[in-house]
Amino acid sequence: MTTSTPRSRQISELQADAAGVVGQTQQGPVEIRRYSDPVAYLESVEQHREHQELDAALDRAIWAVDLARAMGNVKDGQFKRWAAVAATLRARYPKP
Numbered sequence: 001m002t003t004s005t006p007r008s009r010q011i012s013e014l015q016a017d018a019a020g021v022v023g024q025t026q027q028g029p030v031e032i033r034r035y036s037d038p039v040a041y042l043e044s045v046e047q048h049r050e051h052q053e054l055d056a057a058l059d060r061a062i063w064a065v066d067l068a069r070a071m072g073n074v075k076d077g078q079f080k081r082w083a084a085v086a087a088t089l090r091a092r093y094p095k096p
Contacts, residue, residue: 006031006041 006029014021014032024030025044032040043051073079 008033008038010034011039 007024007027008031009021009024011032011034021030021032022042025042025047028043029047030042031038032042070079
């Protein structure tokens, strides 16, 4: 994974030479700025896929931690029976 800081280009540069600016994404992300404010980031398809894979891995890790906590709570007897949860939800969200 590339971790370089993004190169910065003005939006007018993107408008004038889109192919050139997009080509620069092979060396890392490119920050697009309007005046002095960042408005977008361009990244290569490979970088985008890496980011998606990292996001998915983080989601799985968070899920695993949550599951481990829940299992610990069940083991310790700290849980509510489904009938009680369902009754609370039905009271809060009655059928129309």
